Each structure stands twice: as C-alpha cells, then as structure tokens.
Amino acid sequence: MPEASAVAAVQFRADLSAAQLAELWKEEEEKAGDLLAHITSLDLEAPQHLLWRDLMLETLLFAKNEAFSATKALAFFSAMNQTTEHLVEKDCSKAELLRHFNSLILAATKAMPPSERYTMPELERLTKHARRALLDQSKLVKLVLTQPQTIRRSTLELFVQRPMPPPALSLAREVSPEELSAAVAAAAEGAKSPSPTGEEETAASAEAEEASAAEPQTAEVAAAEAVVGQALSNGDVDEKMAAAITN
Secondary structure, three states, rough: OOOOOOOOOOOOOOOOOOOHHHHHHOHHHHHHHHHHHHHOOOOOOEEEEEEEHHHHHHHHHHHHHHHHHHHHHHHHHHHHHHHHHHHHOOOOOOHHHHHHHHHHHHHHHOOOOHOOOHHHHHHHHHHHHHHHHHHHHHHHHHHHHHHOEEOOOOOOOOOOOOOOOOHHHHHHOOOOHHHHHHHHHEEEHHHHHHOOOOOOOOHHHHHHHHHHHHHHHHHHHHHHHHHHHHHOOOOOHHHHHHHHHHO
C-alpha cells in the first residue's frame, strides 16, 4: 500500500574539510555516496535526505572531474549548498536563483588567493553545471525537499538454481601427452575437412533424383516383361512380336 513519508529536516550547511574531501575523492561513486551520508549524518531512508545527498555528491564529483583544488571545490560546494537552501526557504524565480548563485560565486572568488581564483572557462562550466543540476529543475527539487513523498514498497522473490557440483577429482584419470596430442590433432583434422561446395551438393542432388526416378521405370519394365512372357507361353504372340514389345 502506498504510504506518505514524513518530511525530514535537512541541514544545508554541510561543511567539509580538505581531508574529508580527499577521502571522498579516493572512493568509487557508490562508496563515496555512503561516506558522504555518514559524514553529514543523513538518513537515506528519507527521500529528502537521499536527494540532498545526491545533490551534494554530484557537486563534488563535478569538482573532481574538473580537477579543482580543494579550495575551489569546497567554495563551489558551499555555493551550491547555500543556493539550494535559498531555493527551499524563499519563493523565488529561476532568474533570481541564478543571481543568488552568481553573487555567492563572486564573493567566494574574491576571498580566494589570486592563484586559486576561478578562470573564466571554469566559471562558465560550473555555472552550466549549476543550471543543469539545480536551477533547471528547481521546482522539482523544492517539492521533494519540502513535501511528503508517496512511497510504494514492493518485493520480488527470485529463485536461483544452485549449480551442480563438479565430478569428484578421484574419478579423473591422467592423460598422457601422447593422448592429448592425438586428440588435438584429430580435432584439427576434423576442422580442416572441406565441406562440400555448392556445385558438389547440386551434383549429388541431381544423381539422387535420377536414381529415384529410375526405380519406378525399372518396376514398370519388369511388369511388362512378365505380361509378355505369359502371352508368349499361352501362344497369344510369337517370339518376334514379344521381342518388339519388350524393346
């Protein structure tokens, strides 16, 4: 039966240290997601926490693929989290949400050392990611994070047949190198045997048809000869006429 889940509160101020970020980046995606949920104390049974974990993880994986330094990655991570918080708490349009995100990125960039600041291509790519991951589906994200979700639980039973145990090794016999070589040679010889060509198959088929067609003709000749022989013995025909008929 469908059931409505309670709305789990989400703490959007999820701060990570550089050491925690390094640990997350070392793991595969699935393990990194579990570790992130553990660090941020999320209950993944709650739809709100599950979505929030996925949003954070997607941000961190994007920063990893961009080869951002820890400073850049954590600044972007903080900006995305604060933008999500602003989305949930305020009734704002997509354009307003984008302006809020841009102001956070600008402030974070100014606070960085000059050598760590985002380049223009990097700013374009992270803004594109923010649009795809959050801004373009802001209403859906807000709905999941703020409203009870209908949960439909289902179960499935799978019956898997156990494989048969292998034969006992005690029944095996040792194969000599000569036997093994002979078996390999026989298999190779069988593979080399030429299969009949199309012309050969056609000729064989024609011969078979001729043979089958000849059988009823032979039977008919034998029957005619028997009839003529009976007529000859009865004196109904003479030998010359009988010879002419059988020929």
